[in-house]
Amino acid sequence: MHIEAIGCEPLQLRRVHLENSRTLEVYRRNGGYEAIKKVLDSMSPDDVINDVKKSALRGRGGAGFPTGLKWSFVPKDSPKPKYVVCNADESEPGTFKDRYLMERDPHMLIEGMLIAAYALGAKTNYIYTRGEYRYLIDIMDQALAEARAAGLLGEKILGTDFSCEIYTHTGAGAYICGEETALLSSLEGMRGHPRMKPPFPAVSGLYACPTVVNNVETLTAVPDIIKMGGEAYQKLGTEKSGGTKVWSVSGHVNRPGVYELPMGYDDMEKFIMEDCGGIANGRQLKAVIPGGSSVYIMRAEAVIGKDVRMDYEGLVAGGSSVGSGGFIVMDDTVDIFESTKNLTEFYKHESCGWCTPCREGTDWLVKIFKRIDNGGGRADDAQLMLDLCDNIEGKSFCPLGDAAAWPIQSAVKRFPEDFAKHLVGSRKE
């Protein structure tokens, strides 16, 4: 698999190709743990938060919320313990960047978490990793043990008054536990149902204490922000989204892989057709889902010759969104009715069952797809699907409901021909 930075110096991917990149020694030899030293030597918690604000870093887990702002919501005067929780649940179809960041450079995540913990006053911190990534938990545990032995974790870190612990935690195969409040329920040993917001985790999160939940890639960006300064980091990207972004690319491209690009990279067509080696087997691009399965699907015509800029605003203007940054590229052999059915089954399987619109709605959608598959398609089924989505989107307890509706709505509207051929005249009577 291909791992490469394009259009920028690699930051997140700086060490991935080095031999023994996951060891403390290699990490330190290549700039590692300099940021936490700088923080402990010369910065106050507020300085750190201000730097992260200036960096215009936005959360890489999917929602794109400004990280510095999120950190500033944690009440400073609260007598309760505070927690930093790393979201390594990475289960969004098409997304696998966090996996490689942790596999190749686990100390970068540890350093990012240490800095976050210092800024927020957190003493105990967790990395919630999806259960299937067991080998990554082992890698992280090993890296944590190495850091602990070197005085970078535990009591009096680097001889200062700063003490902090980081532990790994395992999920057990539930996509919904990537949603931050469901993740916290799960970390408390409950079923992974989401919780009402507000209160937001920053105020009342893990064990009802102030908690910051951040994605792996968000936290691994922090050491570089500290080292180069927030402003310099921001300038690598755009005014509204600073720095670089790591994208996962899968599907019908010649070079699937993990790519680091500056935020605001021009443009998506070049990225797919040149950087990722173009469409495999000499076929034509038909569709692309650019942000993990939960975003609008785009037609090739919306990409080719359209200069879609790769950042939050650019992708929205292009008719989709950044989401988790997982590109799923499809060539002209793919039937969008089939691909949409596949994703609908995913959401049905992963609906946590807590609220009716999502639990029942995704189930009905799958039933409709099955009926059509069995030759019972009706001309108005496309409209029926849209109506069902309408009753899920915006009416569900958590964003998984919206995430289930968006791929279907966009596919039905943008690829009507693929649906029509399954509906009209498909009835076996």
Added chain:
Amino acid sequence: MSQQLTQIRPLSQPVHMPDEPATFSAAVEAEIDGHLAKYPVKRSAILPLMFIVQRERGYLDPAGVLYLANRLALRVTDIWEVATFYSMIQTRPVGKYHIQICKTLSCKILGEPLITERVCKKLGIKPGETTADGRFTVSMVECLGSCGTAPMFQINFDYHENLTPEKVDRILDSLP
């Protein structure tokens, strides 16, 4: 949660709860203590502990449930409640090798159907079934974060990526 429903089914029938909880070696007990020490609240260790029980006993059986209830100072129903939510927690026996084939989009369009066909043909079972000798279980699962190296399956916790039907043969033949 369709897969979880198949797991809930045996629980909707009476489950025989043994009088005695499961017991574990001193080494496993120490490992469990290690997990409990990470959290201010014992209950938080429920998933890591379920995985240990599963590893030691093949699946989370009623004696294992009773053990967890005692160890975590919870009710038996609390344990079942959590166990039935998570697709990786097995409340019924599974084969020694649990082959979990990813069926989600990137794998699907890059040859998953051929992989599934080969696996099932070779083992003579359908997804969701276990071979009569108890060696293999085949399940279809959702995206495992290997879309860039699709198609793929996981055997227990091991990733096998960039699969081809021939590679499937080699992997299955080489299992001890």
